[in-house]
Amino acid sequence: MALQGKRATISDIAKRAGVSSATVSRVMSNPSYPVKPALRKRVLDAASQLNYKPNIFSQMLKGSSSREIGVIIPSITNPFYAQLVSAVERECLERGYTPIFCFSQNSPELETRHLEMLERKQVEGTLLSCVHLNDAFLADISARTPAFVLFDQTYPGYEGDSVSFDFFGGGCLATKYLLECGHRDIAFISGPIDRYSRRQYFDGYKHALKDAGLRFNNRRVVLFNDDIENASSEYDYHCGQELASLLLSSEYLPDAIVAVNDMIAIGAIRKLEQEGVHVPTDISVVGFDNIAISSLVSPALTTIDQPAVETGRLATRILLDRIENKPVEQGQIILQPSLVERESVRKVHRKVRR
């Protein structure tokens, strides 16, 4: 392999093989065009001698597709997104695409910056877990991008392709389960309810309470409002500890807690245990996400499963199908929550509902 300073071009090969550059191009990338076997061999030999690698920018300029997609998520240290990203990558790999992952850190400015970068790079499509709450902005972007799928964090009333999750149903399910287990005084703990998903989850909680004929007690909603844009597990964990402290300082403890995510639940449980309040004996907790750790902590966390892999896979499929102009059976998917029963909830008295 001759590695002179510069990389060999198609005309270097042409010269060496004694043919025109058109012929070289046809040998290299148009298998259907007839070229005499002898010539073809000469070209192939010359190419390998010169260690020829086509210049991708030139090919792109001539209009071939880059097979790159952009993927924007809030944070990769959040295990939910790590799993999601893993699924996206696998799907892309199978279909010959390269994903470019970007992390918005829950910052609209960063999200915009990444979106602009992806547009500059002329990716063929974008997958976005969106932290913008701006309708016009989204319309703008999705019009400009060849293909565009919202996932995880979607936008209420968004008309385009999306793979979202029934957060409302999730909030309901978690709360109803606690009610069924005989708990009545159920608190809700969360970081800032900024995102749509959290609001929905909270609404689900309230709905389930109301549905059970219980009045909603605002003092049982404990929020940790901190506008540090930080989506790390550690942060959520500490947030959970903080929230548990707040709860511990109230007049009396609730029967149970609905936490807005697993990490917060785990942080809260840890703090409670530290203060001598045992889970689930003294208080029950249900989380949300079903990240890997949740089954590994003690007590293992009862939680609502949010299917990260499924979300990533479906969203990627829709996006790639759009890019390739394949028919998309369903452009708007809403994944349903399911309960994962483990050890953090105590059944006070059986109260089976039909």
Next chain:
Amino acid sequence: MALQGKRATISDIAKRAGVSSATVSRVMSNPSYPVKPALRKRVLDAASQLNYKPNIFSQMLKGSSSREIGVIIPSITNPFYAQLVSAVERECLERGYTPIFCFSQNSPELETRHLEMLERKQVEGTLLSCVHLNDAFLADISARTPAFVLFDQTYPGYEGDSVSFDFFGGGCLATKYLLECGHRDIAFISGPIDRYSRRQYFDGYKHALKDAGLRFNNRRVVLFNDDIENASSEYDYHCGQELASLLLSSEYLPDAIVAVNDMIAIGAIRKLEQEGVHVPTDISVVGFDNIAISSLVSPALTTIDQPAVETGRLATRILLDRIENKPVEQGQIILQPSLVERESVRKVHRKVRR
């Protein structure tokens, strides 16, 4: 914003503004070239009316730099790599580069495939946590890539830039700490010792034992040999459980365990507790990695810190400095281990060494 089917080119703008395309180019991307204010304004207006976005492929073809780098790691669901990736991204963002993340799943074939893809894309540099154990291969790649830095998993005797970790020292440190705490019968548990890093860690363990005048007992080395290429946390966790079972089935339990990583340690602890063996009362455990969860489990894991953020940051800096031909003070960095004392090790009797 007029969005006709095709995107506007530089000559569309030239036509609309009544100037030559050279002038447009100079206005758009050569601020130092003098252009009359009136003309400049005409060009700028035309550009914004046509919503002009330069064609990046054309720019690349003319030799401007892509400011893209490739980053290959085994798996993103491993929290150590998630943190590392996060640091790489941050560093890239600051310096205006776009990282393309690829996951090798510990498969040399996939690693090769990704490396080839990155070469095709003509990235300006590559960061690799390498699963190949092939010298020639590495030499080949690093010669072909404009800039190349090995990190995390490096290669013994590798001459190029690298940011690695003193795994041997880590194994020593973990073992010595247990010895200092008064433990004598110390087991080593691990998944397959395939990677260089694991072998080194294991060697450190043996060295510390020998150094303390203890004979190395091969029956205290418990390995889980499974060539499933799976680097997920869940897998390691189950691997840890399996290893603990193996240990439990031996004639009598060791005093302490050195685990090859945190996830395996956590899995083992969980299994031990399930079988009524309490950590650290009955047996002590020290992990390796210091992933976020390790401080959150109960008992909190005593472990060796492997600085993920530092590794990612330093490796990226070296790579980008090379790309930009800045002087690199130190091309080969070996990060040192440090012990994080938490709750999973019991001090049998104080035996202070100087």
Next chain:
DNA sequence: TATGCAATAGAAAACGATTACTATATTCGC
């Protein structure tokens, strides 16, 4: 023996931006 079509290959025109040359018009130093 024309005629037409497939096989084969080269010349040259794209793709869109940058930039090395030119070519004017100004302006400056003296």
Next chain:
DNA sequence: GCGAATATAGTAATCGTTTTCTATTGCATA
């Protein structure tokens, strides 16, 4: 007021590939 330097803008070449035209064969059909 004259040559030299500078400001300003256009022409055309260039980056490396693909692809549309052409052009020449060879061969089968009528």
